[in-house]
Amino acid sequence: MRIRGGRLPIGRNPAGASGEGTSDEAASGEGTSAEGASGEGTSSEDTSGEGGRGDGASGDGQAAYGGRGSAGTGTLSSPWARGAAALLAGALPALAFPAPGLWWFAYVALVPWLLLIRTAHSPRRAALDGWIGGIGFIIAVHHWLVPSLHVFIVLLAALLGLLWAPWGLLVSRLLGGSPSASRAVAAMVVVPSGWLMIELVRSWEGLGGPWGLLGASQWEVAPALRVASVGGVWLVSLLVLAVNTGAALLFADRAARTTAGVLLVVCALSVAAMWAWAPRPTDTGTVRIAVVQPGVVEGPGSVARRFDRGEELTRSLEGRGVDLVVWGESSIGAGAWERPETARRLAELSRRVGADLLVNVDAPQTDGSGRSGIFKSAVLVGPDGPTGDRYDKMRLVPFGEYVPARSLLGWATSVGKAAGEDRLRGDRQVVMTLPDGARGLRIGPLVCFETAFPDMSRRLVRDGAQVIVAQSATSTFQHSWAPAQHASLGALRAAENGRPMVHATLTGISAAYGPRGERVGSPLGTDASAAEVFDLPLARGSTLYGRLGDWPVYGALAALAALCAVEGLRALRRPAPGPPGPPARTAHGSPGRPGR
Numbered sequence: 001m002r003i004r005g006g007r008l009p010i011g012r013n014p015a016g017a018s019g020e021g022t023s024d025e026a027a028s029g030e031g032t033s034a035e036g037a038s039g040e041g042t043s044s045e046d047t048s049g050e051g052g053r054g055d056g057a058s059g060d061g062q063a064a065y066g067g068r069g070s071a072g073t074g075t076l077s078s079p080w081a082r083g084a085a086a087l088l089a090g091a092l093p094a095l096a097f098p099a100p101g102l103w104w105f106a107y108v109a110l111v112p113w114l115l116l117i118r119t120a121h122s123p124r125r126a127a128l129d130g131w132i133g134g135i136g137f138i139i140a141v142h143h144w145l146v147p148s149l150h151v152f153i154v155l156l157a158a159l160l161g162l163l164w165a166p167w168g169l170l171v172s173r174l175l176g177g178s179p180s181a182s183r184a185v186a187a188m189v190v191v192p193s194g195w196l197m198i199e200l201v202r203s204w205e206g207l208g209g210p211w212g213l214l215g216a217s218q219w220e221v222a223p224a225l226r227v228a229s230v231g232g233v234w235l236v237s238l239l240v241l242a243v244n245t246g247a248a249l250l251f252a253d254r255a256a257r258t259t260a261g262v263l264l265v266v267c268a269l270s271v272a273a274m275w276a277w278a279p280r281p282t283d284t285g286t287v288r289i290a291v292v293q294p295g296v297v298e299g300p301g302s303v304a305r306r307f308d309r310g311e312e313l314t315r316s317l318e319g320r321g322v323d324l325v326v327w328g329e330s331s332i333g334a335g336a337w338e339r340p341e342t343a344r345r346l347a348e349l350s351r352r353v354g355a356d357l358l359v360n361v362d363a364p365q366t367d368g369s370g371r372s373g374i375f376k377s378a379v380l381v382g383p384d385g386p387t388g389d390r391y392d393k394m395r396l397v398p399f400g401e402y403v404p405a406r407s408l409l410g411w412a413t414s415v416g417k418a419a420g421e422d423r424l425r426g427d428r429q430v431v432m433t434l435p436d437g438a439r440g441l442r443i444g445p446l447v448c449f450e451t452a453f454p455d456m457s458r459r460l461v462r463d464g465a466q467v468i469v470a471q472s473a474t475s476t477f478q479h480s481w482a483p484a485q486h487a488s489l490g491a492l493r494a495a496e497n498g499r500p501m502v503h504a505t506l507t508g509i510s511a512a513y514g515p516r517g518e519r520v521g522s523p524l525g526t527d528a529s530a531a532e533v534f535d536l537p538l539a540r541g542s543t544l545y546g547r548l549g550d551w552p553v554y555g556a557l558a559a560l561a562a563l564c565a566v567e568g569l570r571a572l573r574r575p576a577p578g579p580p581g582p583p584a585r586t587a588h589g590s591p592g593r594p595g596r
Contacts, residue, residue: 076119083132089113090133090164094140096217098484106217107243114191114248117168118175126176130168134161134198141212144480160207163198170194175245175252184249184259190563192241193556199237200553203453205395210452211485214240219488225495225517226275229543232454232496234552242267281498281515281539287441287467288535289512290314290322290355291504294331295529296475303333306506307342313531314349314357320533323441324434325349327359328506329376329448329473334363343385351383356434358445360471367392373424376401378445378471380432389433392426393447395456429456431463446470451486451503454550457493461546466538468493468501475507483509483526491517498543500536515539 076082089112096106113133120126138157145153171194174187195214203210215236218224227236246267249260294309310327317325336342350357361379366372380389393401401423434441444460444467451457451470460468470490474483487509494501495517502512508526512534513519521534 076116082116082125082129085116086113086129086132087136089116090136091140093137093214093217094143094212096214097141097212097481098219098488099481101220101484103217103219103221106214106240108247110241110244111248111251114171114175114244115251117171118248118252120168120172120176123169123172126168126172127165128168130164130166130171131161133168134164137161137164137212142208144477144482148476156208160202163201167191167194167198175248178253179249179256181256181259184256185263186563187249188242188245188260188263189559191245192238193559195241196234196237196553196556197560199234205453206398208398209395209449210454211449213237216485216489216492219491219517220519222516222518223271223275225491226278227271228492228495228517229280229498229545230274230278231548231552232458232545232550233492234454234550234556235545236492238552238556239267239271278544279541281541281543283515284538284540286535286537287324287439287500288320288322288533289467289469289502290317290320290325290353290531290533291502291510291512291524292325292327292331292531293505293508293510293524293528294328295527296478296507303336307332307336309529311345311349313529314353316531317353317355317533322353322355322533323439324443324469325353325355325357326469326471326502326504327357328504328510329360329471330362331359331471331506332361332363334374337361337363337365343381346381347383347385350381356387357381358432358443358469358471360447367424367426369427371424374422375424375426376447377426378430378447378469380434382435387432389430391430391432391445391447393423393450394426394429395450395453396423396425397449429459429463431460431465442466443469448472449486451489451493454493454496454545457497457499457501458546458549461497461499461542466499467536468497468499470501470503471505472503473506478507478526483507487511487523491519496543496545498539498541498546500538502534502536512536 076085089110092112093106093109094100095102096104096109113129117126117129117133120129135157138160139153142153142157149156171191174183174191179187199210199213202208203213210233213233215224215228215233215238218228218236218240224236224239227239231238243264246260246264249256292310292313294306294313297306297309310331314325332342346357346359357380359379359381361377362374364373365375365377367375376393378391378393380387429444431442431444434443442464444457444463444465446456446460446468448471451472457468468490472486474486477483483505487503487505490501490503490511491513494513494515498515500513500515500520504510505524508528509523510532511519511523512521514537520536521532524530524532
């Protein structure tokens with residue numbers, strides 16, 4: 001029998017691009033992929049009428065999904081093995097954060113994940129790789145929450161991990177196949193922009209706040225802190241992602257190496273330019289601030305004994321010429337705060353040391369608007385008792401200080417250590433002014449994980465704060481990575497705003513940072529019960545981040561909008577599919593029967 005129009009491809013592999021018998025999608029029941037339907041010489045875009053153009057964004061002749069060299073082979077052809085690889089790859093960046101503190105690893109930590117996603121056979125697989133990797137990232141960065149949330153952290157990671165599914169599509173679209181120069185440039189801009197949108201959404205308080213932003217891993221790197229003064233932690237994240245994307249391009253395709261190398265040099269030159277020309281804060285003297293860290297106090301009567309230890313440590317500061325003494329979060333509990341004797345003892349300490357005390361109260365109170373309930377409040381106490389300056393914590397820790405939608409999720413209190421009663425929120429930030437004896441120093445208090453929110457410290461500085469003061473308590477996570485991660489955030493907030501910052505805790509790590517994010521003095525570790533005095537350099541002037549705010553976020557949004565616009569125009573310009581060809585005919589000239 002003679003077949004018109006060419007030879008019959010007997011025995012041809014349906015996933016011709018890779019030469020594998022089956023793809024991981026086929027093994028998992030996803031049916032035939034676009035690659036299988038179009039054969040070796042066409043891409044997934046071909047099925048939408050692009051007529052063999054491999055990359056709809058740039059027109060390279062290579063498929064964005066399942067292109068030459070991108071199909072999974074060997075072990076990763078199994079969907080289970082590939083899922084495990086994605087989970088592990090997503091978890092790798094956690095090593096860049098304290099306590100491991102491998103800051104340099106952040107610049108290559110995402111490369112395995114990026115390379116894995118680019119080998120996806122289909123958009124569905126790329127999104128799945130992004131989602132599973134996102135689960136790995138959330139669990140690894142927040143693993144110290146497991147004793148408090150137990151199995152609930154898996155559900156939380158699965159929900160937050162969905163944010164990386166669109167990013168997986170973006171990575172596969174721009175890095176898949178053999179990227180052209182134009183597509184490599186687009187990848188270096190858009191892939192980091194997509195990640196930054198994930199960080200922006202995660203930064204919403206209800207989703208846990210901006211903990212584990214990739215740029216925060218660079219808290220002790222002077223050039224990165226300089227970048228933070230220009231565009232905040234957002235710009236540092238963009239830089240780290242751009243370097244990872246460039247490194248992935250170097251590994252991914254030989255044709256893209258030159259472009260990737262040039263773009264990485266551009267990143268280095270940009271950092272050098274910011275180092276040389278970005279405005280620097282001007283030193284205007286020093287201020288002496290003491291931190292009182294009572295250490296771990298457990299067992300019956302722990303609240304009263306912790307207060308006694310804080311009082312003892314504060315007395316040791318007599319004669320040291322301090323301008324302010326800072327106690328940690330929840331340093332005064334409900335029982336102590338309700339007794340008039342407490343205010344008297346604090347006032348006596350202020351007189352003895354010759355400085356005001358900034359304590360923190362976790363107790364039922366009534367705020368200025370008449371609301372009554374449990375507030376976490378920074379309270380300033382002078383020689384005559386409380387001065388009236390008080391800041392009520394505004395951003396509360398989900399499940400730790402309140403349960404979102406308690407009527408639906410209240411069961412979490414029986415599974416982990418979720419809050420039994422919701423705290424109330426403050427309604428405004430406060431800048432406190434110390435007496436003339438401390439030269440009228442203006443301080444801006446933050447409580448607990450509010451130090452993770454860049455906008456809060458920026459607002460305090462814009463309102464005139466000369467020193468940012470954070471009060472925290474991480475005793476629940478004492479032997480985990482959490483205390484070191486929390487303390488490191490002070491360096492970023494100081495560098496972003498060009499103002500010194502003090503981080504005071506109950507059980508460590510307490511630390512202080514200068515206006516450039518540099519560490520001042522020696523931190524108090526989690527094994528210390530001590531009082532430490534820090535000579536903080538004051539500064540004046542504003543950073544570019546202080547003036548312009550979150551401009552990198554808007555730039556990332558613009559880049560993603562531009563990509564969507566280009567893709568939309570390209571889709572509109574695609575030619576309409578032509579009329580179907582004539583039916584196949586048998587050797588005798590009659591129409592072929594379906595199924596024969």
